[in-house]
Amino acid sequence: MLPIVKGVLEGERRSLARAISIVDNDESESQIIIHQIFHKTGSAKTIGFTGSAGSGKSSLIGKLIPVFQTLGYKIAILAVDPTSPITGGAILGDRVRMQTIIDDDTVFMRSMASRGAIGGVSKSLRNAIRILDAAGYDLIIAESVGAGQLEIEISRVVDLTVVVFTPYTGDNIQAIKAGLTEIGDLYVINKADLAGATTLFNSILDLIGNTERKPVVLKASTKTGSGIKELALSIDKLINSAGSSYKEKEKRMLEEELKDMVLNIVELKLLDMLKNNSKYSDYIDRLVNKKIDPYRAAEELSAILLR
């Protein structure tokens, strides 16, 4: 057993942080870590928290934590940062803010950079969840700053997705555009003390009333504290009542993961083959000179590679 894995299983924080970095950066040790902890996983419940910037997700999570702790959960938070696919840098403003809100030694918190490539987030997040799960955290919250595709990826990895809205103008339409109304299992109108909360609540109800899923819609206010306890209890109920549908989802997630990983392996092999194949640059020249069209070039080239 790797020393870092021993540290993880003992819940030692520095090992946990390091192990999460390793899987997040997809370092070569990832494989060994996951291999050595995989059989210890499967008991944690996972929640995704999403919503546009300014919706007050971090504050809301901060208020929910004490209630979850009363219910006996050992909590970890993974903050998934939107990372630029170009510079690779993470924006840490929100994280800093969150750390000041959640000033609690019993809660483990870690930022993850969401790698540019779609699919990268799922892989990092799945493995980070496994590490925390093996370390004994039984409620893992993945929080992300609303950014379309990212939310959808996260919602596919967690047991329950909570979408946070606020009653300020535009959030409603923005959210629809981002497809947020389709990924949630539970919707919260945060800042319910503000004017417009009821209107927003009703329009969210209208929107998702047309869907087959019957997600829960609730109001809460981090300012007045109203609805916080009800929200925590609803989440607790949902993640524990899923039963067979949860097993089904887990299987589907593993299937998805296996498929992604196999495709990745094959893709890497293929890119390597392309790089070393002189036919590749021939085809590009012919494309540039319009001697062949992209469809035909792709077909011929893939036939050569698969031969």
Added chain:
Amino acid sequence: MLPIVKGVLEGERRSLARAISIVDNDESESQIIIHQIFHKTGSAKTIGFTGSAGSGKSSLIGKLIPVFQTLGYKIAILAVDPTSPITGGAILGDRVRMQTIIDDDTVFMRSMASRGAIGGVSKSLRNAIRILDAAGYDLIIAESVGAGQLEIEISRVVDLTVVVFTPYTGDNIQAIKAGLTEIGDLYVINKADLAGATTLFNSILDLIGNTERKPVVLKASTKTGSGIKELALSIDKLINSAGSSYKEKEKRMLEEELKDMVLNIVELKLLDMLKNNSKYSDYIDRLVNKKIDPYRAAEELSAILLR
């Protein structure tokens, strides 16, 4: 030659609309259409217009069009809609709004649904541009509603990317988060008549001053008309001065496209192989029962498939 291709080459609008739908939906005819028009392409200039919802992109484009027409351009606009990867439906609100702004028979306008899968947009857009290019449109504007990954994809397909900001609170930070400051060749502070425009202008200058690229930053106001002509002239200058760097970009784009298409073909073959391989469900069962970890399963399975 397909009748629809004949229509496209004659610039006949119904053929154009239908051909764009065909490539957007990736129907089987796409291949033949692209094959038959590919040698007629390569003269159009392409611009991507992006920015968050409410930044006034559509109005701005509406004001720029008459100026571009004065410069002699025949203009087509492709509006790329953010499509839900789940329902597949496009949100057409913005498009309807745009159609009322741009009420000009000489401009060809068409909405495209951006398919959920990343990479799907590039493919659709590249081929739609080719169709318009072959039809004689020499300035093609791809307009999209700000949504992170989508913008980046579009910026890789067009010659020039224009990012539109407005001086309302939050847009600045939102934009940084979405990585918008990295994809632009030209930045416009729209609604420059509003308070805060100068502050925003300066912070955008600050932000991109740290980058190696030296993009242009301008102010404009659709309301007062200030800066519109300057913006159009700047765009015209940039798309026509690129010279050798433009040739380089075109080659890089074709390379990227060929690689994507080859990977897609191989991926489809592989998924087919997976579906029909009994080992696949064996591995999933073993994963569910934690008898094997995902890394090992993926490696073993890909070795079986590639054998």
